[in-house]
Amino acid sequence: QVQLVESGGGLVQAGGSLRLSCAASGGTFSGYTMGWFRQAPGNEREFVAAIRWSEGNTYYGNSVKGRFTLTRDNAKNTLALQMNSLKPEDTAVYYCAAGETRLILTTSRVDTWGQGTPVTVSS
Numbered sequence: 001q002v003q004l005v006e007s008g009g010g011l012v013q014a015g016g017s018l019r020l021s022c023a024a025s026g027g028t029f030s031g032y033t034m035g036w037f038r039q040a041p042g043n044e045r046e047f048v049a050a051i052r053w054s055e056g057n058t059y060y061g062n063s064v065k066g067r068f069t070l071t072r073d074n075a076k077n078t079l080a081l082q083m084n085s086l087k088p089e090d091t092a093v094y095y096c097a098a099g100e101t102r103l104i105l106t107t108s109r110v111d112t113w114g115q116g117t118p119v120t121v122s123s
Helices: none
Strands: 003-007 010-013 018-025 035-041 046-052 058-060 068-073 078-083 094-097 118-121
Touching: 003 094, 010 058, 018 035, 018 118, 035 068, 035 078, 046 068, 046 078, 046 094, 058 068
Parallel strands: 010 118
Antiparallel strands: 003 018, 018 078, 035 046, 035 094, 046 058, 068 078, 094 118
16 A cells, blocks of 8 residues: 655745655555645645656646755655745645556546645745
């Protein structure tokens, strides 16, 4: 059974940076797409970034393009989301997600969610 464990959230000032990590276990991920979603209070869960595990192709939500970078370490089965130039509107709980799909990762295609890690950006 696939498990995802996030770490790295916290409080940062606007303009600062944070790095989130996700450790994946319990499976082989060659056929997976993995990534991050976020959810702010009162809002729907929003796509942030994803990567096709085998090919390493990444794609990003419009609100984070150019500021966030997603990478993966095949040997360690970890994801890292480097978040730069953070804005107060980036404040949310960030969830690591995995789906056994090569299609665009949407909430309906996610098979496993992490427990979430909070990110707060102060102005």
